[in-house]
Amino acid sequence: MPTDLPKQYDPQAAQQQWYAFWEQRGYCDADPQPDRAATPPHAIMIPLPNVTGALHMGHALNGTLQDLVTRYRRMQGCEALWMPGTDHAGIATQAVVERRMLEEEGLTRHDVGREALVNRIWKWKDAYERRILSQLKQLGASCDWRRTRFTLDEVCSKAVRRMFFRFFKDSLIYRGKRLVNWDTYLQTAVADDEVFEEEVDGKFWTFRYPVVGSDEQIAFSTTRPETMLGDTAVCVHPSDPRYQHLIGRKVRIPLNGREIPIIADALLAKIEMGTGAVKVTPAHDPNDYACYQRHPEIGVINILNPDGTVNAACGNDSYVGRDRYEVRDLATEDMAALGYFDGSEDRKIPLKHSDRSKTPIEPYLSDQWFVKMDAEPFRLAQSAIDAVQDGRVRFFPSRYAKTYLDWLGEKRDWCISRQLWWGHRIPVWSLTFNLVENNPELREMVEKLGFDSQVLGKPGAKLIPKAQEDALSGQVVHGSGPDEVTLLFCVGDGNERVEQILEAAGFQQDPDVLDTWFSSALWPHATLGWPDLDHNPPLADNDPSQSTKPQAQSTKNEVLSYFYPTRVLITSRDIITLWVARMVLTGLYNMGDVPFHHVHVHPKMLDGFGQTMSKSKGNGVDPADLINKYGTDAVRFTIASFAGETQDVRLPISYECPHCETLIPQTLEQQKAIPAGGAKPRVKCPKCGQSSQYSSPWFDPDPGEPVARMVSERFEYGRNFCNKLWNACRFAILNLEGYTPGPIAAEDLKLEDRWILSRLSTIAEEITTTLDRYQFDAATRTLREFTWNEFCDWYLEMLKARLRDEAQRPAAQRMLVGVLDTLLRFLQPFTPFIAEELWQRLAEIAPERGLLAPEAAAESVMVASWPVLPVDWRDRPLERRFERLQETIVAVRNVRSIYNIAPGTQIKLYMRCAPDVARDMQDVSAQFDNLAKTLLAAAGADVERPPASASFALSEADGYIPLEGVIDRKAELARQRKEADKLRGFITGHEKKLANESFVAKAPPEVVQQARETLAGLKTQLQSVEDIIAQLSAG
């Protein structure tokens, strides 16, 4: 006899035990199974979390859905790979480490140097990678941990290097200029999302430039007078009548004497704004830079040094070396002294600041590397557009295809360089030299690398040595001086010798690193071992799994060929462009095939105030807090129930008072509070009055302090469900004594058996269909409703009597175990731990079980088969009959409740109904006693209403319950009148509709027919109620 289950499920114990069990058995591991042709492989690549910090609920949502799909497909017989890994997340990670270093030690990266900084970041990465992977395991993620990858590991680095080299060789990579957000204090470029805007007190100055060869002057305004030194044009609107005659003329900048053209540009200049004329400073303003790109002849002059001082290019020695703000004042004074100043007004100016140094950002022109998105013959952007348009890649929900297509349609070149130290270093070595100087050593080296040294004098030349096609590719480009050329060499992966030759010859590797998205764009094929085609990818060095499953040796990369393309990518909408589009594009370029067939875009997690959860906002919630409180299964089940197709998920958060467990709703102030040095903020409990520190992503509570943890009542939904399921099994196990496996003949099935089989078969299709469409919320609802409202509320209740009856007990036990077995398999992808726990408990007492015919249960529900149930079990008419019974029971319970009849008191029921309905009622008469403590005294067409009865009218039957001495005639009359009013309302609505000629004429005949039938039914029902009322009034 198995041990009794406790009354409540203990999630923590089950989670530990079963996760270890799965890992040891290698259930999560996936290896090529070319022989298994019937079920195709199923791979999902994790949207690699950044190692910037711990996972929050957004990740938990993302991870739950991927695991759900992976487990579902695994049960369907697919070799299901869920590939785990993390992203180095260049800027974001370097920024957190740098910020911490600055705050705690007052050091900038220039103080510690490249190598030391990168080492610090590696330490950070190790810590957070560990944390992230353990969080995923806590969530029950069935990843193949042996294959864990990191974007900077050897396998991924090789792919990145190869990708870059191929792009370079195919002339898809070029060096160009671009404006970046420059932090002059830290002397670094800052990403857009690390910039915040703040209004500052500024001025709006108006100056004039004299028109060359004329007495005229042209007035313009600016908030940054120092940029006059870098002006290369003045711009007016092409149809501005005031300036028509000046277009094409030149003005002189009085500060440095430079003459610049007056150009017309409809996008930059607006007639109604200010004077209508605008100065153009391409090197220091994004709009002006865009204007320059439309008018490249005006040129670009960068007047700033990296530290924010003015350089020699400004054309006036008195400004050189001074800070830009100092020059702002000087330039203004000088213009005033020269008589070109028209005054200024005070203005609030929105100014971008660096989030890290809190100093103002300067737009700064810098050298960058780009990938051409529209170059023939590759047409990278177009190839990715085609893949979606012809259906090789499908979005779920489909509307997200538009985001993807619109963005790719712009075909903007991809800037892939970042001025950082954390990332893949750009594999290009360059040397600038003077053509005039004879440089025999250089020529010799170029020859040695396999080129004709004549090319050195030909800017634009492309160099691919025959002998080292995969090792080296070069370009000759113009240098900054007229006689200068720059030689760029890209070195392929694994060619350190070539790198040494270059460096010995004075070449220097580009200091920049690649955009993080460059490496994550390769994720689907890089993690599978591309570009190595002659062996499987190595397993992770620091394999975090408990699995001992070895990988097969092979002379081909079977992992890549078997699992690529993957089946589905599951992600959130904010990276459809940055990541999804680029994976498609690189997949097509490197592999000749799309990286995945489906893209499922799930909702975003919002906090209780409607803000998306993110690390930078600090409103993330650690899934561990919720898992500790509610259990993994509850968290997963609740999350899956959120994951619909339209709405984002709002998650109002509460703090749980550590003293009395009262939930205190989180306020915006609490969420944002950052301790200013001293005491940590506290939250006060309204119930017990005590205050306590609370968890926050901004700080750690003081050691030893009781902490109010973040919780969310919404997860009680899942917790309660798990408890319900647990107790259903507990009930089963308590009633399985003497269980023997055996078939059940179809003719032995009772009404409720056939009903539950019909329902089970119906929901099997619903769950499978909705999961195939990634409608997780619908699948979850179906399962919950079936488990709770059908299986527990009705079927289990109806089995109780049969389980007590010696003769009926064996069949009832077999049905009970069979239904539970199927249910646990359906639930495994959603709530794997409790499903496994119950599966194993059930196996102790019923190792052989099944529906109608028993078979041996799988050793784990994780590797059991996904239920596929016979379609002919579905029986709508039978379900309809069963619903009639349910309606009757509910009506009886209703009467009991209204008249406050003690649960132990039996009442009698008389049913007036058609003979076939009466027969059904008689068949299940035992259930009336069982479910409503009611004796079915009579059922048939000739049943009369006994005096002093409570009554109810259903669509196909009327019921009477004699309540001598209890019945309150007045109250009963009122109740019936209310019912009659409700029916009359329905009837009026239908009559009106049917009286409308247009409805009868234009609506489809079946709709009209349906309305007529409904009306007739309602009238019959109303008649019954009116009879009851008449009797009550009379007697």
Next chain:
RNA sequence: GGUCCCGUAGCUUAGUCGGUUAAAGCGCUGGUCUCACAUACCAGAGAGCGCAGGUUCGAGUCCUGCCGGGACCACCA
């Protein structure tokens, strides 16, 4: 500014091809510790679907405009 999405009970959300007087969970009210479950059971109250128009026999569902919220992109001399 552009594109897309969302506004349904106090809260969080379903609502398929437009078709009975709109559904669920939580919360609330009343009653039950009934031999699986008080994280439970039974019953009840509670919204006319952001606002204004339109199309239609019929609109929560389709169209237009507005209001509110969000996301992505562009931009802010």
